[in-house]
Amino acid sequence: MNDNHAGRRLDVHLHLLDRQVVDREGRLVCKVDDLELERGADGALYVAAVLVGPRAWAPRIGGRLGVWFSSVAERLARREMKRIDFALVEDIGSSIKLSADRAALDAEPLETWVRDHVISRLPGSGHEGE
Numbered sequence: 456m457n458d459n460h461a462g463r464r465l466d467v468h469l470h471l472l473d474r475q476v477v478d479r480e481g482r483l484v485c486k487v488d489d490l491e492l493e494r495g496a497d498g499a500l501y502v503a504a505v506l507v508g509p510r511a512w513a514p515r516i517g518g519r520l521g522v523w524f525s526s527v528a529e530r531l532a533r534r535e536m537k538r539i540d541f542a543l544v545e546d547i548g549s550s551i552k553l554s555a556d557r558a559a560l561d562a563e564p565l566e567t568w569v570r571d572h573v574i575s576r577l578p579g580s581g582h583e584g585e
Contacts, residue, residue, distance in 0.1 A: 465547070467502070472515075475550040476505060476539070478557040484539075487551060489515060490540065505544075507537040507553070 465471060467490055476484040489511040491504040507566040509524050516524065539553070539560055553560070 463547075465502075470503070471505075474547075476507075476553060477550050478553050478555060478560070479545070480556065481552075482557050484553065484560055485537070486515065489529055502541045504541050505539040507539065511537075526555045 471487050471490060474487050476487060478484050485505075485507045487505050488508060489506040491506055492500045493503040495501050509527070514525065524555050537560075538571045543555050543560075544551055545554040
C-alpha cells in the first residue's frame with residue numbers, strides 16, 4: 456500500500472469486505488471475500504492479504520449454506536483460496552485499487568464462479584443454454 460496509507464486505521468467491515476477490487480487499468484479483479492490478518496510487533500492486527508473465492512467466502516455465510524459452498528468448492532478442485540498480497544493495494548476508496556494487472560493475479564471473481572457454476576444452471580435464470 457502507498458506510504459500515504461501506511462498505518463491507516465480501517466474498519467474492515469466498512470472499508471474492505473465485499474468491496475470491488477480493480478487492477479491498475481480499472482478492470483474488475485474480484486470482490487474482497489475475506490481478509491488474512493497478521494499481528495505486528497506492536498500487538499496490533501494488520502491486513503496481510505485479500506482472500507478471494509468460495510473457500511474464503513463460505514465461512515462468512517456460516518450454517519449449512521456456508522458448509523455447502525465450501526464443500527462444492529473443494530469438489531471443483533478449488534482447494535486453495537486465492538490470495539492477493541495487501542502490499543499490492545494502491546488505494547482504498549469506493550473500490551480497492553491494485554498496482555498490478557488482473558492477468559498477473561490469477562483471481563477469479565466470486566461472481567463469475569457463482570454465475571458459471573450455480574446461477575446458469577437454475578431454470579429461469581436467463582442464462583440457459585449459455
